[in-house]
Structures are given as C-alpha cells and as structure tokens.
Amino acid sequence: NAGVTQTPKFQVLKTGQSMTLQCAQDMNHEYMSWYRQDPGMGLRLIHYSVGAGITDQGEVPNGYNVSRSTTEDFPLRLLSAAPSQTSVYFCASKDLAANYEQYFGPGTRLTVT
Amino acid sequence: AQSVTQLDSHVSVSEGTPVLLRCNYSSSYSPSLFWYVQHPNKGLQLLLKYTSAATLVKGINGFEAEFKKSETSFHLTKPSAHMSDAAEYFCVVSEEKAGTALIFGKGTTLSVSS
Numbered sequence: 001n002a003g004v005t006q007t008p009k010f011q012v013l014k015t016g017q018s019m020t021l022q023c024a025q026d027m028n029h030e031y032m033s034w035y036r037q038d039p040g041m042g043l044r045l046i047h048y049s050v051g052a053g054i055t056d057q058g059e060v061p062n063g064y065n066v067s068r069s070t071t072e073d074f075p076l077r078l079l080s081a082a083p084s085q086t087s088v089y090f091c092a093s094k095d096l097a098a099n100y101e102q103y104f105g106p107g108t109r110l111t112v113t
Numbered sequence: 114a115q116s117v118t119q120l121d122s123h124v125s126v127s128e129g130t131p132v133l134l135r136c137n138y139s140s141s142y143s144p145s146l147f148w149y150v151q152h153p154n155k156g157l158q159l160l161l162k163y164t165s166a167a168t169l170v171k172g173i174n175g176f177e178a179e180f181k182k183s184e185t186s187f188h189l190t191k192p193s194a195h196m197s198d199a200a201e202y203f204c205v206v207s208e209e210k211a212g213t214a215l216i217f218g219k220g221t222t223l224s225v226s227s
Contacts, residue, residue, distance in 0.1 A: 106155075
C-alpha cells in the first residue's frame, strides 16, 4: 500500500492563479480531509468528506473548493490564490468503522507571491 | 464543542531527563485522544492514541500518556529524553461520532540539549 499520497510536494503560485492539490489513498477509506498548517496554529481543518459525493466545510474553508467523485481521490482547489494561503497542506484519511486513527500524507508546501 | 489546549509552546530538556508535555481538552462526548509528532520538514507520525480502553496508553519510542477524565488532561511523558526526540508534538481530540474531524492543539516544540 502506498498509503496517502500528495502531489506536488512544493508549489509556487502568483496571486490570483488557480491550482489543484492532489490527494489519493489506496486503503479504501471513506473519510478524507484537508488541513493547513501554519506556524503556531497547529493544523486546521479546511474541508472533509465521509464518502464519494459527500463533502463538508471545516474550520477554514474560504478560498478552497473540494469534490469527491471517487473513494480514492480528494483534490483541493484554490480558485484564486492569495498570499494568506501560503501554508503547508496535509491530506488525511481514515476508516470510519475503525479506530479513528487518521493517516496523513507527506504534505504540500505552497507559497503564494 | 471540542477544543485542545497545549499548555506550553516550547519545552527544553537535557538528554536523559524526563519529558512532560501537557495537554488539556474539552469535549461534549467521550473523546478519542491522540499525540502526533512532526520532525522538521517531515509529515505527521502517530505516537499514541486513547480510545476509551486503558487510561494509561503506551506509544512508540518510549512515550506514554495518561487519560484523566476528572482533570480533562492527556499529558505526554517519557522517562528519559533522547536527542532524536527533538520535534514538534501535537495533542489532538476527536469525538466518538462518525465523520468528526480531528481538532489539533497549537503544538509544543521540544528541544533536547546534550
């Protein structure tokens, strides 16, 4: 199993550009989520999904869109990048029927200039 | 509503001395609690978890934590620090409802000096 994979590892955007951060898992987990990590803030939930076709907002959803067309993939879209979105983004997944442990991807470091 | 407070943003210890990282939580339901570790420029690794079984939880690398409901605490300890323990540690809470997300504390940076 590859676990949770994220691409790209690093990305630099200009203000106003759009892009999609990719996340995939091969563990057949129903639950997937996106977090952003900023210094001194811990990780904050952006969006999450409890299954294909179902998504919901987390603590900091503004400026981000998600969709869940398959169990495996949960892409995060930045519609119009802003410097405030400079952060490290982590995708995670878990089995809803299991022990609540979430498995994290390696992260994507995004810089918006 | 759930919340997590890590009482120290930075803890410094000497190699071979005990480690104590403090965490208090707030939860409306029976919580699951976790400690994650993040080494510099790395992803998150689960150290240990409490999910309503034994209140003293043992994790990897000699770490353990005790769930104290009366004090709403879940402090992380290790008897003897090692240089490789230097990292950022996150206390995390999740409620026992399907689909409920993880709530992270702001993190404690552990420094270990020789």
